[in-house]
Amino acid sequence: GNSVTQMEGPVTLSEEAFLTINCTYTATGYPSLFWYVQYPGEGLQLLLKATKADDKGSNKGFEATYRKETTSFHLEKGSVQVSDSAVYFCALSGGVTSGSRLTFGEGTQLTVNP
Amino acid sequence: DAGVTQSPTHLIKTRGQHVTLRCSPISGHKSVSWYQQVLGQGPQFIFQYYEKEERGRGNFPDRFSARQFPNYSSELNVNALLLGDSALYLCASSTAGTGISYEQYFGPGTRLTVT
Numbered sequence: 760g761n762s763v764t765q766m767e768g769p770v771t772l773s774e775e776a777f778l779t780i781n782c783t784y785t786a787t788g789y790p791s792l793f794w795y796v797q798y799p800g801e802g803l804q805l806l807l808k809a810t811k812a813d814d815k816g817s818n819k820g821f822e823a824t825y826r827k828e829t830t831s832f833h834l835e836k837g838s839v840q841v842s843d844s845a846v847y848f849c850a851l852s853g854g855v856t857s858g859s860r861l862t863f864g865e866g867t868q869l870t871v872n873p
Numbered sequence: 874d875a876g877v878t879q880s881p882t883h884l885i886k887t888r889g890q891h892v893t894l895r896c897s898p899i900s901g902h903k904s905v906s907w908y909q910q911v912l913g914q915g916p917q918f919i920f921q922y923y924e925k926e927e928r929g930r931g932n933f934p935d936r937f938s939a940r941q942f943p944n945y946s947s948e949l950n951v952n953a954l955l956l957g958d959s960a961l962y963l964c965a966s967s968t969a970g971t972g973i974s975y976e977q978y979f980g981p982g983t984r985l986t987v988t
Contacts, residue, residue, distance in 0.1 A: 763915075795979075801981055802980050802981045802982050803963065803965075803979040804979070805976055805978070808976065848915055848916075850915075859967070859975060860906065860918040860931070861906075861908075861918060863917075864915050865915050
């Protein structure tokens with residue numbers, strides 16, 4: 760079945776530092792890949808997505824490239840802010856039997872200090 | 874525009890009781906999915922409904938059931954509650970039922986505590 764593996768957290772950075780959160784996946788077929796963000800006490804917000812190999816999703820300074828050869832979708836940001844502190848989830852949908860249901864990773868807690 | 878709404882926000886129940894959670898999708902969205910998020914973990918898929926029909930079910934026991942109404946709102950029911958059912962229950966809506974690239978928009982969730 761489908762699965763998503765995220766780098767273990769939590770991650771603590773200083774403001775303006777470079778961020779990378781690793782995500783790898785296992786899926787049959789050609790899944791779509793997503794990054795969601797969850798702020799304290801809130802639901803999930805879609806941050807960015809990519810629907811085919813070599814696509815780059817981007818939003819609010821965050822980027823991730825769909826790498827089929829390495830089955831990865833790593834999240835990056837060049838300069839983080841305190842307001843980026845949240846939990847980040849990598850997710851996929853698709854595959855032979857899974858359709859549009861989302862399969863999530865365990866999440867990575869990011870804390871950005873001023 | 875109103876986003877996905879869920880009710881209630883918080884709920885405390887006793888083991889063995891039954892609970893009903895409600896979700897209203899974004900206007901124009903015909904698909905609703907339910908996810909369970911246990912503290913410190915990623916959400917797990919429970920159900921998807923599209924046009925009032927079940928389109929997918931995750932690995933959850935038969936104590937979990939759901940339905941979708943003609944106005945596309947949805948209910949999630951859980952019978953014989955266990956302590957392990959304590960979680961944040963998330964509802965998500967999207968415009969279509971089977972397209973894998975369609976974005977899903979999440980509500981704020983219902984926090985269920987079973988004592």
